[in-house]
Amino acid sequence: MTNSILINHIKTYVTFSEEELSEIVLFFDYHSYHKKETLLLAGKQCNKLFFVLKGCLQLYFIDNLGNQKTSQFAIEHWWLTDFLAFQNQNQSNFYIETVENSKIVSISFSKYQELLDTFPKMEKYFRTIYETAYGAALMRFKYINSFSKEELFFRFRDNFPEFVQRVPQYLLASFLGLTPEYLSEIKRK
Amino acid sequence: MTNSILINHIKTYVTFSEEELSEIVLFFDYHSYHKKETLLLAGKQCNKLFFVLKGCLQLYFIDNLGNQKTSQFAIEHWWLTDFLAFQNQNQSNFYIETVENSKIVSISFSKYQELLDTFPKMEKYFRTIYETAYGAALMRFKYINSFSKEELFFRFRDNFPEFVQRVPQYLLASFLGLTPEYLSEIKRK
Numbered sequence: 050m051t052n053s054i055l056i057n058h059i060k061t062y063v064t065f066s067e068e069e070l071s072e073i074v075l076f077f078d079y080h081s082y083h084k085k086e087t088l089l090l091a092g093k094q095c096n097k098l099f100f101v102l103k104g105c106l107q108l109y110f111i112d113n114l115g116n117q118k119t120s121q122f123a124i125e126h127w128w129l130t131d132f133l134a135f136q137n138q139n140q141s142n143f144y145i146e147t148v149e150n151s152k153i154v155s156i157s158f159s160k161y162q163e164l165l166d167t168f169p170k171m172e173k174y175f176r177t178i179y180e181t182a183y184g185a186a187l188m189r190f191k192y193i194n195s196f197s198k199e200e201l202f203f204r205f206r207d208n209f210p211e212f213v214q215r216v217p218q219y220l221l222a223s224f225l226g227l228t229p230e231y232l233s234e235i236k237r238k
Numbered sequence: 239m240t241n242s243i244l245i246n247h248i249k250t251y252v253t254f255s256e257e258e259l260s261e262i263v264l265f266f267d268y269h270s271y272h273k274k275e276t277l278l279l280a281g282k283q284c285n286k287l288f289f290v291l292k293g294c295l296q297l298y299f300i301d302n303l304g305n306q307k308t309s310q311f312a313i314e315h316w317w318l319t320d321f322l323a324f325q326n327q328n329q330s331n332f333y334i335e336t337v338e339n340s341k342i343v344s345i346s347f348s349k350y351q352e353l354l355d356t357f358p359k360m361e362k363y364f365r366t367i368y369e370t371a372y373g374a375a376l377m378r379f380k381y382i383n384s385f386s387k388e389e390l391f392f393r394f395r396d397n398f399p400e401f402v403q404r405v406p407q408y409l410l411a412s413f414l415g416l417t418p419e420y421l422s423e424i425k426r427k
Contacts, residue, residue: 108376110380110384112383112384113384118380118383118384120376120379120380120383121376121379131373131376132369132370132372132373132376133370133373133374133376133377134373135373136366136369136370136373142377142380143376143380165362165365169358169359169361169362170358170361172358172359172361172362172365173354173358173361173365175365175369176354176361176362176364176365176368177325179365179368179369179371179372180321180325180364180368181321181322181325182368182372183321183368183371183372183375184320184321184322184323184324184325185322186372186375186376186379187297187309187310187320187321187322187332187375188322188331189379190309190310190375190378191299191307191309191331191332193382193415194301194307194309194412194415195299195301195302195307223383226382226383
């Protein structure tokens with residue numbers, strides 16, 4: 050059952066009674082998507098926060114030349130949205146799209162506020178999630194500033210071999226700031 | 239009074255009684271530092287979380303060639319540490335150093351846990367802080383992937399002119415992934 054994945058994730062961080070958990074899950078919506086479906090549009094109000102039960106999401110933007118550029122991936126048990134736009138209820142700076150067929154949990158901004166007000170212990174859950182996510186972002190800035198794009202690719206492949214198998218080459222290239230041609234060239238070496 | 243800056247920042251996000259606030263401030267330590275003092279050492283256990291009352295901190299690492307590279311700055315009202323290492327009580331991947339003479343609040347990991355347990359509403363405060371910080375990191379990934387290093391410099395200068403005045407050139411160059419020589423060259427154009 051899809052609910053159990055999110056419940057187990059929440060239970061890793063915070064203790065709730067079974068009754069509380071059965072109420073908490075009602076705040077969320079559950080949807081299955083095919084590959085390449087759009088869940089969030091840049092330029093539209095960012096009203097949803099997403100959690101990956103199964104599959105993969107990408108957060109991307111389109112640059113001045115019309116190229117799609119990935120800023121973040123989310124696989125199983127990751128939360129994703131344009132957090133600044135979500136928090137301020139502004140227009141999104143990013144698109145969110147499924148990379149694979151995916152099972153996704155979502156929560157609207159108003160339900161998120163209601164959830165946090167009704168179950169304040171969920172603050173601890175999200176505090177811990179975001180603390181980790183921000184910490185990981187600082188490490189990513191370190192990697193970006195430490196290595197050439199070529200070295201970044203090899204490090205990424207060594208650290209996340211399964212992920213590199215899962216994700217199309219052109220998306221991985223875009224995430225690492227490489228052109229697809231350059232990635233093909235590196236891989237031939 | 240230095241306490242009032244942190245109290246006012248907390249009050250922006252969460253409502254506490256004056257009595258609660260007077261207890262909360264006791265969890266924190268307050269120190270003044272000169273420019274270029276080290277607050278956190280890479281390779282040592284990361285046991286402190288910092289808040290800038292006045293001044294500026296930088297989070298940096300030293301690359302294989304011995305160059306200091308800045309991953310993050312924190313000015314007034316920003317929290318900073320190696321969050322992954324702090325959360326897991328591991329060795330820090332970064333150094334933290336004052337960029338200017340600074341007044342800094344710090345809290346140890348055990349006091350942070352005690353604070354969150356004693357005043358669960360502080361979870362909301364830090365949840366909001368980290369939500370914003372992670373959202374800002376996603377925007378920074380977007381900028382890094384959108385612009386050449388030269389364009390990044392000009393965008394940064396236009397968006398944060400006061401900050402560019404405050405911070406030494408070589409640190410700004412390091413933050414933007416430029417060599418100081420390249421930054422000088424750009425600025426001459």
